[in-house]
Amino acid sequence: MDTSEIIISGDTAGIEWRVPVLRFKGSDSSAPKIHIQAALHANELPGTALVHFLCEMLRKAESAGQIRSDITIIPHANPVGAAQSHFGELQGRFDLGTRTNFNREFPLISVKERDGLVANLSRYDAVDRLKRQLMHMALGCDLVIDLHCDDESLQYAYIDDAFWPEASDLASALDMEAVLLSDGESSAFEEAVGFAWKHETAGEKKTQLPGKLSVTVELRGGSDVYPDLAKKDAEGLFKFLAKRGAIDAAVTLSPFTGPAVPLxxxxxxxxxxxxxxxxxxxxxxxxxxxxxxxxxxxxxxxxxxxxxxxxxxxxxxxxxxxxxxxxxxxxxxxxxxxxxxxxxxxxxxxxx
Known part of the structure; x- marks a missing residue:
């Protein structure tokens, strides 16, 4: 496992933000590239707990020579929001400086415009620089998983119609209790990634994206941060990665039987x-x-x-x-x- 950091200079003197990035190098260039991030809403921590245990499993697989895909993991994607408290309570969902949801206002571009995301970053404030670099990394991959949670909640996901029903393997692997089929019409991270893929060709909009996936996974509620749940979810995500050919391991998944309903x-x-x-x-x-x-x-x-x-x-x-x-x-x-x-x-x- 290789580690690096995204360094984002603050909008006031003497401040900078550091985002740890963990990478596993795959052995097969034809295997799907993976991007996994957690806590884009900085106070949503079930995903951070999940990837902690997932990385343990991936390091063992790496030692055994089982990693086929390039896998990028960002355990806590929003240090800006993690530092924003109001009267002692971590906010995390909305930037206190702009009142913008940290998971909105991602650029809606074609994937061919990917490199423009990180051109002249100094033009943008810290939060937009963070968003652009996260999206730039994600658009270099095939499977993009954004880990969130709801307030009090069952385990479910927002999945664009363009990825369904192929993505039912993720719902099965994570033992989801429902799937909400989204319309891809917002500027949230996973929908912006899907938008870029769907609009790769000027004047055309793809309605199906086989082999691709950009998804928001809601890992139950905000207080559901427990070792047994995090380990169970990590095992499920590991199975999904193996099923998609990212890890050389035999897995069997049962069909997803939960409801999959439009928004x-x-x-x-x-x-x-x-x-x-x-x-x-x-x-x-x-x-x-x-x-x-x-x-x-x-x-x-x-x-x-x-x-x-x-x-x-x-x-x-x-x-x-x-x-x-x-x-x-x-x-x-x-x-x-x-x-x-x-x-x-x-x-x-x-x-x-």
Missing amino acids: DNVEMIRAPEAGTVLFHRNLGDQVSEGDLLATIITRPGMPDGTVEVRAPQAGLVLTRTSSRLVRRRADLMKIACKTASKAERKAGTLEN
Whole structure:
């Protein structure tokens, strides 16, 4: 394993950021090149724990001469966000300087414009320089895996239609409980990478990208950082890499049997009023139309001081907020359904 660093000078004097990059050299130039990164949202750490144990496995495979692919791993992709706390609480999702989501505003370019990402980097602020260098590395690869987590959540992934159903092997290897099929219409990291591949030829847009993959994996919830889970996920990702020919190891994967639904089929359950949330349904529950999902105490102690939140249609409770005091219109749950939501949804991501 070789190690290096991306060094990003700060936007104020005396500051610089260092991003460790771990590389395993493959023996087969025809094998798919791999890019794995974690904690682009700096406070989402299940992926960092996963790659810690994955690197142990890869070092053993390296010693045994089993690494066929060039594999690049960035265990914590966002030191800028990791240094940003507000009143003692790590933020991680939004840059405090610009209020921009660290996983948005990646350049939407053709893969042929890849080298332009790192040309004249001094023109950009620190966060944009970080984003451009991460994307430049990813576009030199074939399989790109961006490890995130949700708030309280089952294990699932956002996978562009262009990679499905080929990517069902990743869902199987990581024992995912659902897949959300995205439309590739946002500037999030994995969608920007997919955009570059799909628009390789000017005036054309590919709808299928066999042999390629750019994916956001949601490794359960933000507090699900445990050695047993991280080791299990590392073993699953190792199996996926072996299945795709990156590692010389025999693996068998069962077919993925979970739901794979378009983003239009996800019901975003939001709080109709502000107050204290009492959940009646847990992660993984199958609910029916009209089922009581939560009660919000809007006026504590008053006879008319609660509001009920019910399921608009049947589906799987995929995520839930960890907050129990919510504002009006705050996200409470995601429910993956068999049919489209009646609520309007803009193209792109489900949340900011």
